[in-house]
Amino acid sequence: MISDLNQDSHGPDAVTPPLAAAGPSTECNAIVARIVERHGRRASRLVPILQDVQAEYRYLPADVLSYVARALNVAPARVFGVATFYAHFAIKPKGRHLVRLCDGTACHVKDSVPILDAIRKKLGVDAKNPTSRDLLFTVETVACLGACGLAPVVVVDDQVYGGMTPDKGVALIDAIVAKEAAA
Amino acid sequence: MTTLVSPATKTLNIDGLDVAINGERNLLELIRKADIELPTFCYHSDLSVYGACRLCLVDIEGRGIQGACSTPPEPGLKVRTHTEEIREIRKITLELLLANHDQQCPTCLKSAACQLKAVARQLGVGQVRFKRVHEPRPLDLSSVALIRDPNKCILCGDCVRFCAEVQSVGAIDFAYRGHDAAVLPAFGDGIGAGECVNCGQCAAVCTTGALTPRPEIEPVWQALNDPTKFVVAQVAPAVRVAIGEEFGLEPGTATSGQMVAALKRLGFDRVYDTSFAADLTVIEEANEFLKRKARGEKLPQFTSCCPGWVKFAEQYFPDLLPNLSTCKSPQQMLGALCKEFLPGELGRERRDIVVVAIMPCTAKKFEAKRPELARDGSPDVDHVLTTQELARMIEEAGLRYRKLAPESYDMPMGFKTGAGVLFGNSGGVSEAVLRYAAEKISGEKLRSPDFHAVRGEDGMRLATIVIDGTVLKLAVVHGLKNARALADKVRKGKTDLDLIEVMACPGGCIGGAGQPVSRDRSVRQLRTRGIYDVDKNLDLHKSQENHFVTEIYSRHLGEIGGKKAHQLLHTHYVNRAVS
Ligand code: SF4
Ligand code: SF4
Ligand code: FES
Numbered sequence: 156m157i158s159d160l161n162q163d164s165h166g167p168d169a170v171t172p173p174l175a176a177a178g179p180s181t182e183c184n185a186i187v188a189r190i191v192e193r194h195g196r197r198a199s200r201l202v203p204i205l206q207d208v209q210a211e212y213r214y215l216p217a218d219v220l221s222y223v224a225r226a227l228n229v230a231p232a233r234v235f236g237v238a239t240f241y242a243h244f245a246i247k248p249k250g251r252h253l254v255r256l257c258d259g260t261a262c263h264v265k266d267s268v269p270i271l272d273a274i275r276k277k278l279g280v281d282a283k284n285p286t287s288r289d290l291l292f293t294v295e296t297v298a299c300l301g302a303c304g305l306a307p308v309v310v311v312d313d314q315v316y317g318g319m320t321p322d323k324g325v326a327l328i329d330a331i332v333a334k335e336a337a338a
Numbered sequence: 339m340t341t342l343v344s345p346a347t348k349t350l351n352i353d354g355l356d357v358a359i360n361g362e363r364n365l366l367e368l369i370r371k372a373d374i375e376l377p378t379f380c381y382h383s384d385l386s387v388y389g390a391c392r393l394c395l396v397d398i399e400g401r402g403i404q405g406a407c408s409t410p411p412e413p414g415l416k417v418r419t420h421t422e423e424i425r426e427i428r429k430i431t432l433e434l435l436l437a438n439h440d441q442q443c444p445t446c447l448k449s450a451a452c453q454l455k456a457v458a459r460q461l462g463v464g465q466v467r468f469k470r471v472h473e474p475r476p477l478d479l480s481s482v483a484l485i486r487d488p489n490k491c492i493l494c495g496d497c498v499r500f501c502a503e504v505q506s507v508g509a510i511d512f513a514y515r516g517h518d519a520a521v522l523p524a525f526g527d528g529i530g531a532g533e534c535v536n537c538g539q540c541a542a543v544c545t546t547g548a549l550t551p552r553p554e555i556e557p558v559w560q561a562l563n564d565p566t567k568f569v570v571a572q573v574a575p576a577v578r579v580a581i582g583e584e585f586g587l588e589p590g591t592a593t594s595g596q597m598v599a600a601l602k603r604l605g606f607d608r609v610y611d612t613s614f615a616a617d618l619t620v621i622e623e624a625n626e627f628l629k630r631k632a633r634g635e636k637l638p639q640f641t642s643c644c645p646g647w648v649k650f651a652e653q654y655f656p657d658l659l660p661n662l663s664t665c666k667s668p669q670q671m672l673g674a675l676c677k678e679f680l681p682g683e684l685g686r687e688r689r690d691i692v693v694v695a696i697m698p699c700t701a702k703k704f705e706a707k708r709p710e711l712a713r714d715g716s717p718d719v720d721h722v723l724t725t726q727e728l729a730r731m732i733e734e735a736g737l738r739y740r741k742l743a744p745e746s747y748d749m750p751m752g753f754k755t756g757a758g759v760l761f762g763n764s765g766g767v768s769e770a771v772l773r774y775a776a777e778k779i780s781g782e783k784l785r786s787p788d789f790h791a792v793r794g795e796d797g798m799r800l801a802t803i804v805i806d807g808t809v810l811k812l813a814v815v816h817g818l819k820n821a822r823a824l825a826d827k828v829r830k831g832k833t834d835l836d837l838i839e840v841m842a843c844p845g846g847c848i849g850g851a852g853q854p855v856s857r858d859r860s861v862r863q864l865r866t867r868g869i870y871d872v873d874k875n876l877d878l879h880k881s882q883e884n885h886f887v888t889e890i891y892s893r894h895l896g897e898i899g900g901k902k903a904h905q906l907l908h909t910h911y912v913n914r915a916v917s
Contacts, residue, residue: 217525224524225916230508231524231532239513246525 186211187219191226198227201237205244214245250286250293252331255310259299267307273321277328291335350415359413365406366394374419377457379494379545381407385503388495392431397421429463437468440489448547451855454492480528482707483536483700484552491521491548497540506819509534533653533916537646537842538700538851551700551852554721555731561692562605568684569692571606572672575613576698576762576847577725579868583854584729585739589861590868595744600732602745610751613758615672619643620757620881622907623665624774625898631836636661638828638835641767643667645705646842650818652914655825664908669695669702670711673718674906694721696728698850710909724852750886756873757881763869764816764846765792768839772803773880780806787879816841
């Protein structure tokens with residue numbers, strides 16, 4: 156496949172398979188097809204396209220990436236490369252709730268590691284597989300959240316919790332699980 | 339100060355020597371022209387400039403230290419290539435690269451041809467002061483043609499750029515970043531799972547052993563040491579002009595005699611020449627072509643002997659598959675003939691005949707494993723060894739290659755004309771077909787067999803040949819990006835071509851990824867010349883003059899393009915449209 160992201164391959168001379176030919180027309184492909192069309196099927200718009208796809212699915216599934224590659228006439232390996240380059244993009248499914256722990260200097264000094272360990276243990280996740288099996292939680296570490304005054308900090312779905320301890324962290328998780336169960 | 343040039347020429351100064359600027363694209367080319375072997379990893383003359391390895395650093399007076407590969411030559415520059423500071427930076431750079439590499443050199447397949455090792459030695463790096471930062475990662479054994487060992491990758495990106503820029507496949511690319519950065523196939527799958535067409539050129543340019551042709555030496559040794567097996571070798575044209583390089587001979591030196599002798603000493607029961615089957619291919623393919631031409635259908639006809647191109651066409655141009663010649667490649671024709679006729683001749687079972695093809699090519703490994711090229715689960719070609727692998731076996735057996743007394747191929751399938759040998763060069767299939775078609779069309783003998791119009795180095799060549807009022811328009815391409823461009827035009831009905839020869843590798847099979855590793859274009863040129871010389875030195879130059887081929891038709895195959903010929907010598911293709 157043509158791999159030049161800086162050059163849209165849809166000039167007047169380009170031969171492009173009809174979009175339908177780019178994959179079976181499942182419902183999921185219809186959604187992605189709309190996104191790709193909205194960006195004019197331009198390879199140079201790959202990053203915004205991936206952003207929209209991720210907004211839709213919360214991650215970038217492999218079959219969707221390969222559909223996007225085909226539709227834009229870009230090599231799948233290149234699309235995968237871009238998808239893995241930006242930390243913002245996830246190629247594995249993320250949980251419904253994103254738990255982020257600060258491992259910046261301030262939090263580290265204030266013992267953020269035991270909190271991380273406790274939460275991970277509770278959810279049965281680790282650095283390699285950060286998402287719980289029930290797809291409820293994804294646990295990530297970040298370098299600094301800019302809330303050093305509140306160290307150590309845990310952020311759950313954009314809500315910041317300061318002065319954390321391992322027990323308090325686990326309690327946070329328990330509260331969400333209870334809420335999910337009630338819903 | 340030494341001056342080698344007239345005052346009118348524009349020059350710059352490299353280590354005290356004035357060097358003329360002559361259209362070089364960058365300082366690095368100029369430095370190498372001045373016979374200074376500046377070490378590099380991420381520079382390859384056939385590819386775009388990447389500028390990442392930082393090994394090509396030079397000191398430019400008034401500007402400081404800069405990368406030579408990404409600096410345009412300007413008159414008056416004063417360049418120094420080995421100041422104390424540069425020596426030190428280079429060594430540190432190399433140590434850093436080595437810290438990212440598993441350093442398992444003695445057991446590496448690339449060991450003898452590794453650029454990383456060579457540069458470490460060139461720079462006299464005696465230690466690595468940095469700790470390894472990567473956990474060992476598993477080998478990628480998903481491909482029948484290649485092995486990917488991520489533990490040896492130094493991220494120079496040469497493979498990525500070759501695959502995208504020359505082949506327009508893009509099967510591998512950079513993924514992740516920082517500490518996790520890696521060269522990977524899409525979605526972290528194995529390289530055998532995706533769009534890779536097995537051309538192996540990524541392995542040919544790889545600066546380390548991170549990408550290597552997948553060896554099949556072990557099963558071949560086993561067959562040779564098994565008294566119940568009858569082991570047949572067939573050797574492709576391009577091998578004979580390159581294998582000598584592994585034993586210190588000049589590229590392009592034809593060593594068929596020593597090669598056959600070596601194969602016999604290794605224990606092969608028969609040694610046949612794939613060129614014999616190439617002669618057969620010419621007869622079948624030229625007749626197929628003339629028939630299509632007369633009927634004006636399925637034109638242009640594409641050649642089908644390059645398995646890299648065939649898979650490429652199956653993936654990206656399934657609508658053009660009817661235009662491919664249905665002829666099997668010479669490797670597969672010879673395999674089919676061996677498996678068909680040897681059991682009868684020898685009074686043995688098909689399963690006792692083992693056909694080993696010695697090829698300049700990694701894609702041939704994939705081709706041999708195509709299910710449509712087997713009968714009852716037994717493949718027509720059992721194993722494919724690259725030129726490199728045969729050299730390794732010869733080395734392991736301790737044979738002194740250059741001292742072997744020459745021996746000859748076995749008859750009848752060791753007999754060939756120059757036309758069959760030309761298959762090793764880009765343009766060779768076209769020329770061989772022309773030598774046949776011209777006599778067939780005109781009914782007269784050719785005065786000279788040579789068609790210089792289809793020879794040359796360019797990746798896309800057009801030629802128009804007029805024979806007795808019949809106009810034949812040909813295109814010869816190598817490199818799959820060129821093939822893509824042309825096939826795109828064919829798809830849109832924008833060509834009036836009759837015949838298109840496609841080879842995936844630069845220069846054709848002589849530049850195959852199974853050949854001895856070289857990064858030097860002149861090596862390819864010498865091998866090309868070697869093939870034309872072999873043709874010159876043979877008595878016969880036209881496939882129709884191969885009396886053993888004539889005989890095989892009269893005794894076994896019947897009519898050209900007939901039923902038996904179709905059964906043994908033709909194939910069909912698989913729609914692998916990427917979806
Ligand atoms: S073998 Fe050829 S097609 Fe496959 S990854 Fe290497 S360069 Fe690309
Ligand atoms: S696989 Fe080889 S050529 Fe490719 S980036 Fe790694 S070291 Fe360089
Ligand atoms: S060769 Fe110049 S930076 Fe790699």
